[in-house]
Amino acid sequence: MSIVNQWAFIGVFIAVAWMLPVLPLVISWVFRPRRANAIKMQTYECGMETVGDTWVQFKVQYYIYGIIFLVFDVEIIFLFPWALAYNQLDFFAFFAGLLFIFLLTDALIYAWKKNALEWA
Amino acid sequence: MQTCVNVVETMVPCLVQGGVDPGLAQFISILLGVVLVSAFPLVLVILLIWVERKIAARVQDRIGPNRVGPWGILQNVADAVKLIIKEDITPAGADRLVYNAAPIIAMLSVILIWAVVPFSPVHIGVDLDIGVLYFTAVSSIGTLAIMMAGWSSNNKYALLGAFRVVAQLLSYEVPFVLTLLVPVMLAGSMSTQDIVWGQVGMWYIVVAPISALIFYIANLGETGRAPFDLIEAESELVAGYNIEYSGMKFGLFMANEFMHAFTANLLFAVVFLGGWWGPGATEIPFLGFLYLMIKTTIVYIPSLILRATIPRLRVDQMISFNWKVLVPISILNVVVMALLIKIVQVAGIAPAPGETDFLAHLPMTVVLLLGNVGIGAGVVTVLRNAGRRDRMEAQDLVLEPNDEKSLSVTVAH
Amino acid sequence: MLELNAQSIAFFIFSVLVLGGAIGVVTSRNLIHGALYLIVSLFGGAGFFVLLSAPFLAAVQVLVYIGAIAILIIFAVMLTRSMTQLRELVNAQWWLSAIVGIALFVLLAVAVILPVWGVDGTNPNQPVSDDIATIQDLGVALVDGNQYVLPFEVASLLLTAAMIGAIFIARDTSVDMDD
Numbered sequence: 001m002s003i004v005n006q007w008a009f010i011g012v013f014i015a016v017a018w019m020l021p022v023l024p025l026v027i028s029w030v031f032r033p034r035r036a037n038a039i040k041m042q043t044y045e046c047g048m049e050t051v052g053d054t055w056v057q058f059k060v061q062y063y064i065y066g067i068i069f070l071v072f073d074v075e076i077i078f079l080f081p082w083a084l085a086y087n088q089l090d091f092f093a094f095f096a097g098l099l100f101i102f103l104l105t106d107a108l109i110y111a112w113k114k115n116a117l118e119w120a
Numbered sequence: 121m122q123t124c125v126n127v128v129e130t131m132v133p134c135l136v137q138g139g140v141d142p143g144l145a146q147f148i149s150i151l152l153g154v155v156l157v158s159a160f161p162l163v164l165v166i167l168l169i170w171v172e173r174k175i176a177a178r179v180q181d182r183i184g185p186n187r188v189g190p191w192g193i194l195q196n197v198a199d200a201v202k203l204i205i206k207e208d209i210t211p212a213g214a215d216r217l218v219y220n221a222a223p224i225i226a227m228l229s230v231i232l233i234w235a236v237v238p239f240s241p242v243h244i245g246v247d248l249d250i251g252v253l254y255f256t257a258v259s260s261i262g263t264l265a266i267m268m269a270g271w272s273s274n275n276k277y278a279l280l281g282a283f284r285v286v287a288q289l290l291s292y293e294v295p296f297v298l299t300l301l302v303p304v305m306l307a308g309s310m311s312t313q314d315i316v317w318g319q320v321g322m323w324y325i326v327v328a329p330i331s332a333l334i335f336y337i338a339n340l341g342e343t344g345r346a347p348f349d350l351i352e353a354e355s356e357l358v359a360g361y362n363i364e365y366s367g368m369k370f371g372l373f374m375a376n377e378f379m380h381a382f383t384a385n386l387l388f389a390v391v392f393l394g395g396w397w398g399p400g401a402t403e404i405p406f407l408g409f410l411y412l413m414i415k416t417t418i419v420y421i422p423s424l425i426l427r428a429t430i431p432r433l434r435v436d437q438m439i440s441f442n443w444k445v446l447v448p449i450s451i452l453n454v455v456v457m458a459l460l461i462k463i464v465q466v467a468g469i470a471p472a473p474g475e476t477d478f479l480a481h482l483p484m485t486v487v488l489l490l491g492n493v494g495i496g497a498g499v500v501t502v503l504r505n506a507g508r509r510d511r512m513e514a515q516d517l518v519l520e521p522n523d524e525k526s527l528s529v530t531v532a533h
Numbered sequence: 534m535l536e537l538n539a540q541s542i543a544f545f546i547f548s549v550l551v552l553g554g555a556i557g558v559v560t561s562r563n564l565i566h567g568a569l570y571l572i573v574s575l576f577g578g579a580g581f582f583v584l585l586s587a588p589f590l591a592a593v594q595v596l597v598y599i600g601a602i603a604i605l606i607i608f609a610v611m612l613t614r615s616m617t618q619l620r621e622l623v624n625a626q627w628w629l630s631a632i633v634g635i636a637l638f639v640l641l642a643v644a645v646i647l648p649v650w651g652v653d654g655t656n657p658n659q660p661v662s663d664d665i666a667t668i669q670d671l672g673v674a675l676v677d678g679n680q681y682v683l684p685f686e687v688a689s690l691l692l693t694a695a696m697i698g699a700i701f702i703a704r705d706t707s708v709d710m711d712d
Contacts, residue, residue: 005146006246006247006248007248007583007588008150008539009150009153009154009235009245009246010232010235010246010248010583011543012147012150012151012154013154013157013158013232013235013245013246014228014232016151016154016155016158017154017158017228017231017232018224018228020158020159020162020227020231021223021224021227021228021231021372022224024200024204024368024371024372025223025224025368025369025372027204027368028203028204028205028206028208028367028368029208031204031205032204032205032206032207032208032367032368033205033207034207035207036207036209038212040209041209041210041211041212042211042212043211043212043213043214043273043274043275043364060612060703062283062286062287062608062611063605063608063609063612063703064699064700064703065287065290065291065439066287066290066601066604066605066608067605067695067696067699067700067703068443068696068700069290069291069293069294069601070597070601070602070605071692071693071695071696072294072298072447073293073294073297073596073597073600073601074597074601074692075689075692076294076297076298076301077253077593077596077597078675078685078688078689079301079454080252080253080301080304080310080668080672081589081668081669081671081672081675082672082675082676083301083302083304083305083458083672084304084305084308084309084310084668084669084672085308085668085669085670085671085672085673086305086308086458086461086462086672087305087308087465087473088308088669088673089672089673089676091462091466092676092678093676093677094458094459094462096675096676096682096685096686097458097676098455098458098459099686099689100685100686100689101451101454101455103686103689103690103692103693104451104689104692104693105448105451106693107692107693107696107697108443108447108448108451110693110696110697110700111443111696111700112443112444114700114701116700116703117439117440117443117444118436118440119435119436119439119440215563215565215566218565218566218569248588249588249667249668250588250589250592250668253589253592253593253596254588254592256592256596257592257593257595257596257599257600258595260595260596260599260600260601261595261599261600263600263604264572264599264600264603264604267604267607268569271565271607283608283611286604290601290604293600310668
């Protein structure tokens with residue numbers, strides 16, 4: 001199969017696959033009762049009435065995890081072509097990869113020492 | 121003349137012979153493959169939930185579902201019917217579009233993984249040459265679905281739960297992807313089918329057991345299974361990101377969790393346990409499918425027993441474990457494996473590509489295995505010392521709460 | 534000129550996703566909706582990469598942009614107050630952005646259509662290069678001493694610097710809260 005054909009499969013797959021979870025929802029929509037009222041529609045939360053706005057300001061720690069993840073993710077993406085071609089490469093390539101990973105580890109050590117990995 | 125024996129392989133020529141337009145025939149064959157591959161996990165999930173409930177029941181000295189059908193095997197069909205006829209409540213103030221789209225996207229992200237799972241030498245949805253990256257990318261969409269669900273519910277606990285889960289999933293994706301580098305290096309390909317072919321001589325779990333272990337743990341974290349099941353923290357966050365969901369939408373999230381767990385183990389079997397490979401698998405493709413399912417079950421059942429026996433970790437412990445244990449080990453693992461693979465190649469004892477003989481793989485396997493044992497021994501030593509230090513510290517704090525932590529004295533006993 | 538085949542249909546679908554998503558981003562009054570529209574747009578971009586026979590970049594687009602950056606944007610939005618119900622969609626500098634946007638569009642359109650750099654867009658029968666670079670080639674080029682090994686390492690350094698900077702800035706604000 002050519003590359004385009006392969007991805008045509010993925011395209012058709014996406015087009016079909018989203019119907020599979022939708023199908024039970026549609027069946028449910030046909031059969032389920034509809035006796036909603038204002039009290040039933042209230043936010044459940046934990047059983048008490050909700051207080052204040054839900055969409056409040058969140059703490060910065062999540063963002064830090066996000067940043068660290070993003071950096072690692074991009075770095076690993078760079079390493080995939082390297083790993084793929086690894087059998088054809090010489091020892092120099094190993095050291096190039098090693099330096100790359102070393103710099104990555106530096107960032108991790110920095111984050112660790114700065115307590116950025118703590119769930120504060 | 122084309123014979124029309126095997127429908128899946130020779131469908132296009134068969135149809136064209138029957139007078140169908142070639143383009144249309146191609147499309148029909150693709151469509152059929154898609155429906156088969158994508159519907160399979162959905163059918164499977166009904167069985168999976170039953171297996172899970174039975175095993176959890178046995179561990180807890182119960183019988184489990186036993187009323188509907190023989191051994192209660194139809195219990196989940198009954199449950200599905202119940203979920204379908206349940207009233208569906210969208211809470212006031214929810215963001216309707218995002219709220220309704222979230223369960224669909226969550227399930228889509230798991231079903232899409234199955235497109236690149238090699239079931240047998242010839243049966244695979246599509247053998248993408250970036251297969252490994254494809255399933256990583258697709259499963260990262262699931263994170264987004266959880267975020268959407270938590271945010272759109274207009275519920276503080278759901279949002280908090282979603283944030284935690286997303287932090288967890290992002291974190292565990294790092295060791296997950298890092299360890300995948302090792303099989304890619306060994307197989308010299310990112311295609312899932314090529315990775316299975318690369319294991320014909322020797323399974324990668326023997327060549328790289330540390331990678332396999334990290335991959336397994338990261339998989340547990342990625343799928344939110346015990347002990348990393350913060351995804352349903354009923355003791356602190358009521359339920360997690362799906363509190364406000366009811367009826368079939370809740371059912372989809374639930375089914376999705378089981379499906380994702382099985383899919384993750386399926387990927388483990390493909391990447392480390394030789395996938396469909398087994399005696400006679402190349403001649404009789406169905407045998408390959410059977411082998412794959414058996415291997416997946418062998419790694420899936422322990423995860424169920426783990427779920428029923430191990431308590432849940434705290435969120436801070438879980439995140440720390442990932443960043444301070446798993447990620448450093450997987451970085452070390454990648455470096456050591458890369459070095460050893462290169463040394464083996466330079467020394468000329470690496471098996472030729474496509475070599476299927478067990479003996480040809482033996483020298484490289486021994487070298488890499490020794491390297492893995494070395495990594496394992498080093499890691500265990502470091503962890504033991506760290507654990508001892510922590511315990512000492514805790515003891516000190518209990519005995520003399522006002523005293524300064526004089527670690528250097530207590531450790532050097 | 535326009536041939537109606539599967540590829541061109543896919544192209545139109547992806548174009549609608551990209552442009553529709555982009556319009557959604559700038560017109561929605563809810564920042565989270567904006568972020569979700571951005572994901573739609575990025576997904577269309579991944580589709581374009583596939584159509585251009587660069588599936589590796591498509592996977593990177595989904596993995597990094599949708600799986601990481603979009604999540605990061607949502608985290609960042611959650612850090613701000615009043616993320617829903619933005620009262621104003623434009624600020625005082627809208628005309629400046631409009632000029633820059635139009636200029637950029639004209640520049641890109643000219644560069645694509647006229648033979649300034651590379652392929653001549655006015656000549657549809659231009660042969661494409663026969664060499665198909667694989668991901669292996671990319672991997673070899675990335676660590677080849679005569680090719681891209683320096684940019685490869687510098688990229689790592691850049692990412693490390695970015696992470697250190699982000700942690701430094703973010704921790705700076707939270708230290709006060711801890712004490």
